[in-house]
């Protein structure tokens with residue numbers, strides 16, 4: 001499910017909490033699950049509107065990770081003792097939770113990694129080594145995060161491949177006709193963001209994938225910003241690769257996963273060499289471990305993987321549909337509140353949006369906006385959001401960005417609007 005924004009945000013309808021029943025009203029009650037939200041900053045209650053950057057962590061995740069270190073800590077896959085068995089069961093249990101979260105067919109298709117960035121680098125390196133040569137094309141869009149640009153540029157340097165970029169329009173939607181035009185017999189892979197972190201745009205990934213598959217072109221979906229907000233089903237989507245980060249879904253930093261169809265993982269060479277990824281080693285020849293371990297060299301982030309599993313349990317207990325509906329309600333409300341502020345322009349007004357309010361205010365530098373809001377206790381991000389080509393597209397050096405999580409409330413958005421009123425006062 002994705003959210004649909006009215007074409008003119010100024011005419012955004014009032015919140016539609018009623019449409020999904022109880023769940024929408026229930027979500028804010030989970031706020032107390034996040035201890036950090038009770039703290040003050042600069043003597044003011046914390047209003048956290050930076051979840052696209054990283055989400056806060058619920059007690060359930062903190063406790064599960066602590067329990068692992070207190071009661072189960074051992075290395076996985078190689079011990080004969082009880083603790084190693086417990087740690088292995090917890091880690092592999094978390095892999096099964098990731099499989100269920102994405103609705104992958106098998107845990108053989110789930111590779112635990114540091115997060116989205118490492119997942120895309122793995123594909124660029126291993127898929128690139130196996131399948132990409134000089135003159136082949138990789139297709140991305142203007143709205144990609146740097147982590148879905150630079151790995152392909154590195155591949156370009158290694159192979160002489162060509163990077164093609166689908167433009168976006170003024171709203172921040174990909175120009176689909178251009179995508180159709182750029183997709184060609186030379187295209188080796190399409191790599192596209194599901195939800196833009198800089199604009200909030202939800203891309204029509206299913207249409208993107210169907211069109212690419214009609215030409216036998218595989219598709220990677222960067223799910224860093226979709227996984228916290230909307231249910232994902234990789235089989236229904238039929239993507240070939242899907243990357244996400246634990247820390248964006250209320251889990252720990254430094255842990256995330258790559259989903260890849262088994263046929264690709266079988267065909268791709270290992271990404272890194274080391275312990276755990278081998279079946280046998282001699283100086284003459286090394287054979288590789290079965291999937292997914294072939295792609296998990298060295299001691300993994302065991303606590304991190306277990307923490308991601310706990311975060312998935314947490315999200316699923318609330319329900320991704322309920323979270324999406326709650327955040328949609330806030331997005332509509334926040335859009336209305338921001339548009340009341342004189343001189344404020346929203347950057348990114350796609351018809352399908354999730355969780356992100358990027359904006360600029362006349363000549364006021366976004367860093368000044370962020371600093372004044374911080375003194376009011378309101379945490380947002382300012383800058384290029386690791387998406388500099390988006391800024392270039394709009395002729396801006398930076399934007400201010402408020403981004404939503406399941407714990408946010410209308411009061412948070414009221415505090416943002418009040419803080420922006422202060423910004424107005426200071427800058428006249």
Ligand SMILES: Cc1ncc(COP(=O)(O)O)c(C=O)c1O
Nearest residue numbers: 115116117145147197224225245
């Ligand atoms: C759309 C998108 N892709 C990729 C990333 C990179 O994620 P990570 O730094 O967790 O690897 C981010 C992080 O902000 C993102 O928003």
